[in-house]
Amino acid sequence: LIAVFAVPVCAESTLHEQIDAALSSGNPQYEKQVATPADDATFLRRITLDLTGTIPSAEKVRAFVADSSADKRVQEIDRLLASPEYARRMQYVFDTMLMERHPDKHVPAKDWRNYLRQAFLDNRHWDDLVQEMLTVDGTDEKTRPAAKFLLDRELKAEQVTRDLAQRFNSLFGETLILPESRVLDTSAKVPGIDGEKMSKSYKNVIEIFEDPKKQRKKVMSIKTDSAALEDPKDPETCAVYALYRLFASEEQQAELAQRYRAGGMGYGEAKQAVQDAALEYFGPARERREQLAADTDTLNDILAEGARKAREKGKQVLDRVQTACGLGSKHLAK
Structure with a gap:
């Protein structure tokens, strides 16, 4: 599931705007999916339970129903998303979803959960959060909690990539190519x-160097x-x-x-x-490294060209992933 959350949404418009546009487009495939609008009390109960895992008090429901503000639903959603209760619920959800039943080995569970909770309090982007979990190596104490996803599994990066690709393909169809390890036994x-x-x-x-x-x-x-x-x-x-x-x-x-x-x-x-x-x-490699390190212009050119090729390849994969997920304005407009 971490692969799903790693997919950024197209920036042309927000996701809820794309969904609203699709539902109001007159497309027959969406007609049966449009639910009857909920009354205020039902809306508050549903959204509070979904975002915090709790039911609002009777006093809170009465106050919400009595509120005549036209944008009170949007305000309530924003308030809940910024609340400690939402961060705590999402911490539990992601801890269970990402770590499953893996025992503590290299990163204490308390540090990992605090990391997750703070990430939701800070409203960090999904793709940034997932990228950090998959790239940190645990050597920096500040980011070590994020490394729990990899460290406690004691898996190699290519194995984690393969597992995520398999999981994504099982949810959205054969979209990603499974990597094969080329490490000698x-x-x-x-x-x-x-x-x-x-x-x-x-x-x-x-x-080595x-x-x-x-x-x-x-x-x-x-x-x-x-x-x-x-x-x-x-x-x-x-x-x-x-x-x-x-x-x-x-x-x-x-x-x-x-x-x-x-x-x-x-x-x-x-x-x-x-x-x-x-x-x-490693003698020849040491000499070559020293030569490259002394020629910063050539080194920067090599890095820039590598970054360009990586972005080009990455965009192709991301386009396939977004299409498979049904994200992006082009897909929703069909």
Whole structure:
């Protein structure tokens, strides 16, 4: 459902104006969908229950019915949408809808719910809110609550994208192309310095282009077991060896694995081998990065062209999505 809320409405007119225009267009397909106008008391009860999950008091109903203002219904809707009660109800709705029964793992539920409630109090746009949930990585404490949607699922971005596309297609028909992962099985999971999956969100990464001295410090801090120097060690269960396999040749891997099993080698020596192999492997990439960083004009041109292509592709997808949802003036005018 998050995919549905991520779709922005066409800016030519507001959504309720488009709906009103469609219903009054004389199109036969809409004639049976027009309900009889509700009286004031019924309207207030319905709108209050829908927006806040509560029923208005008898005193509130009497005051609303007695109000002779021509725009009192619009005013009441605006008041409810700006109320703490609306924000609290939507917080519960979105918490249940987005997190389902996923247990707390990386972001406390309290922080997540406070984030949702504040978003509704601030009247944030749907597309901005969804974009934040799908792009933040949890490294910034200010935006970390928004990362709960991804972090607590412990899913890769491409898997979340696939799940959302499948959900959207199930609601609106085959509209979105399901992405296919191209990650090699042998390197699908890269361990971090704590032995868990490497992720900026978990603050356990070894950055490719950081200063070699800082990089070495992180490599030397990789978590290992307490085996003594002379003890044989199992390379297949060691995060250090798992990282080494990413950069070393098969011959080098076999040689280090043999030294693991023979004993007499400490983890510090293995970590240094990882550092040396990584520096050699990414050496050309480091040089290329330095060249690009020094030529800001070319770099900005590349970024601008990439942004243009992304907008062009994105507009094509958005047009299909809006058509499938029935949003946009062109669709409603038919």
